[in-house]
Amino acid sequence: MRWVLTAVALLLASSSAHADDKFHVPTPGNQYVSVTKTKLFVVWSLPKNLAPIDKLLDKERELEAFMARTVIGMCNAQRRAKAVETLPCKVQIVRLKSNDEYSKSASGGFSTVAKMELPVGKFTDEAFKESLSKTRQELVKWFTRFQISHDRLKR
Amino acid sequence: MNGRRLAYVILGLVAVLSIVYGVAEATLRLSITQPGNPFPYMWAPEHRQKVAIKEAVPGLQPQQTTFSANALGIRGDELNIDGDEDVTKIMVLGGSVTECLLVDDRDAWPSVAQTRLVDATGKDIWVGNVGRSGQNTLDYVAHAQILVPRIKADIVIAMPGGNDLQAAVEERLLPLDLLDQNLLQRFAAKLYQPGAARIFDAMEPSYALFLLKQRYHAPTTDFSDFYRGMKSARYNSPKLDEIPDLQDHLETYRANLEQLVEATSRLDGTKLVLMTHPFLWKDEMPDEEVRTLWAGYSCMSCPDRVYYSRQALRAALEAINAITLDVCEESGLQCFDLESKVEKNLDNFYDDAHLTTSGSRRVGELVAHFLLDHGVIQ
Numbered sequence: 166m167r168w169v170l171t172a173v174a175l176l177l178a179s180s181s182a183h184a185d186d187k188f189h190v191p192t193p194g195n196q197y198v199s200v201t202k203t204k205l206f207v208v209w210s211l212p213k214n215l216a217p218i219d220k221l222l223d224k225e226r227e228l229e230a231f232m233a234r235t236v237i238g239m240c241n242a243q244r245r246a247k248a249v250e251t252l253p254c255k256v257q258i259v260r261l262k263s264n265d266e267y268s269k270s271a272s273g274g275f276s277t278v279a280k281m282e283l284p285v286g287k288f289t290d291e292a293f294k295e296s297l298s299k300t301r302q303e304l305v306k307w308f309t310r311f312q313i314s315h316d317r318l319k320r
Numbered sequence: 321m322n323g324r325r326l327a328y329v330i331l332g333l334v335a336v337l338s339i340v341y342g343v344a345e346a347t348l349r350l351s352i353t354q355p356g357n358p359f360p361y362m363w364a365p366e367h368r369q370k371v372a373i374k375e376a377v378p379g380l381q382p383q384q385t386t387f388s389a390n391a392l393g394i395r396g397d398e399l400n401i402d403g404d405e406d407v408t409k410i411m412v413l414g415g416s417v418t419e420c421l422l423v424d425d426r427d428a429w430p431s432v433a434q435t436r437l438v439d440a441t442g443k444d445i446w447v448g449n450v451g452r453s454g455q456n457t458l459d460y461v462a463h464a465q466i467l468v469p470r471i472k473a474d475i476v477i478a479m480p481g482g483n484d485l486q487a488a489v490e491e492r493l494l495p496l497d498l499l500d501q502n503l504l505q506r507f508a509a510k511l512y513q514p515g516a517a518r519i520f521d522a523m524e525p526s527y528a529l530f531l532l533k534q535r536y537h538a539p540t541t542d543f544s545d546f547y548r549g550m551k552s553a554r555y556n557s558p559k560l561d562e563i564p565d566l567q568d569h570l571e572t573y574r575a576n577l578e579q580l581v582e583a584t585s586r587l588d589g590t591k592l593v594l595m596t597h598p599f600l601w602k603d604e605m606p607d608e609e610v611r612t613l614w615a616g617y618s619c620m621s622c623p624d625r626v627y628y629s630r631q632a633l634r635a636a637l638e639a640i641n642a643i644t645l646d647v648c649e650e651s652g653l654q655c656f657d658l659e660s661k662v663e664k665n666l667d668n669f670y671d672d673a674h675l676t677t678s679g680s681r682r683v684g685e686l687v688a689h690f691l692l693d694h695g696v697i698q
Contacts, residue, residue, distance in 0.1 A: 194506075197494065197496050197497075197503065198497070199494075199495045199496055199497040199575070200497075201495050201571060201572070201575045202571070202575070203571060204571075206494075206495050206572075208494050208496070255568075257491075257494065259492070274510075275492060276490075276491070276492070276619060276622070277491035277492060280491075280565075316624065320623075
């Protein structure tokens with residue numbers, strides 16, 4: 166029983182480390198990854214209650230920096246997982262119409278709240294480490310596209 | 321008539337009715353076969369509904385049609401997937417333009433195509449309509465891996481593009497890798513209704529009575545208000561001439577369509593036929609036609625909804641259709657440019673792309689002719 170408690174404690178500790186004000190690590194169940202001919206394409210789905218970012222909704226600049234680092238980290242992780250080194254990374258962030266895990270694209274059930282794109286070289290281990298000390302303004306410059314609909318997030 | 325004679329008459333009537341009921345029940349139990357579970361039901365088995373337009377709206381006169389599904393939850397004749405080995409099975413994948421909700425069962429174009437094919441060949445040919453409103457190419461990729469193998473279809477006809485375009489303008493067209501089986505299972509969990517098999521328990525006491533109840537007590541859904549609201553909203557809204565990120569969307573569409581080709585190629589002996597998607601949009605449209613349109617919205621119900629012009633939608637669907645033909649030819653498949661064969665008028669369409677009864681009949685004939693002329697069905 167003790168090892169179970171230890172494992173849970175470690176899990177919670179690591180979870181809180183990721184969920185600090187710097188970035189978030191989406192669960193595999195909330196990411197959909199595909200490699201097309203021209204892009205590494207990641208869909209990150211947020212629950213309706215926006216749990217990973219809800220505390221930042223009224224702080225737009227902090228929210229944008231948080232999402233930028235999250236996207237850099239996510240692209241880096243998927244670059245490694247998919248062994249994709251020469252494609253840019255596009256991230257589409259969708260908000261579900263329920264708090265369940267992302268389910269199905271075709272018949273809706275979500276709306277797009279952000280689109281971001283990172284060029285090759287801006288989602289490496291080094292880039293991610295560097296991003297932790299960068300401001301929102303500096304981070305946004307790394308992106309070839311950085312489009313967040315705050316209206317749709319607040320709705 | 322004395323009392324004894326009356327008793328004989330009543331007994332005779334009861335006996336005849338019992339025999340008729342028994343024969344009907346036995347016939348139904350032979351023709352309706354429950355597939356092994358879990359089965360990927362699109363609709364509940366033996367689903368039946370009436371679809372009505374009670375008040376005229378642009379493009380639609382008052383009407384009522386019947387939409388029903390067989391024991392497999394597919395719009396089409398009954399099929400025993402384990403027993404009908406000699407039947408040529410064709411499955412049609414598509415969205416609402418294939419589903420034909422406002423067209424009676426027998427006039428929906430897959431059913432019309434079946435009738436023509438049977439008439440022309442004299443063979444047992446079954447055409448199952450797997451079209452469903454809102455479904456796009458990703459859904460067809462899932463069907464190709466889950467539903468089509470259960471039916472053991474010989475031919476799959478897909479009419480992709482229309483809902484891919486609508487998903488694109490709503491920013492929800494995504495390039496999911498549904499050849500990844502884990503992702504496929506998550507996706508499929510919301511696509512099918514595995515619990516629908518419970519209907520067979522409800523049918524068990526008497527198939528005949530269950531179907532009679534379905535026939536005479538089917539719920540009626542009136543779409544007048546929906547269409548009036550959507551068509552009026554579009555007509556009265558400003559339109560944008562450029563669909564954002566169209567090139568990205570076209571690339572995504574191609575990737576998804578290539579997955580459909582790949583998924584179908586993995587099936588043993590199943591031929592894929594791809595068709596372009598028809599539409600009403602054209603350069604010059606009289607006001608009467610313009611008032612029938614309602615597609616091309618950025619979201620169905622949201623405060624910041626915008627609409628794209630019919631010119632933008634037309635150009636985008638033409639580009640999508642070109643990709644369909646391109647992928648089709650590259651893959652060595654049979655390709656039917658249906659869009660070029662369906663005249664753009666209100667006799668064929670009641671809105672942007674949905675077919676009227678006469679349009680649906682025409683498309684059914686065209687598809688049957690294509691399959692026969694190109695040796696897909698011999």
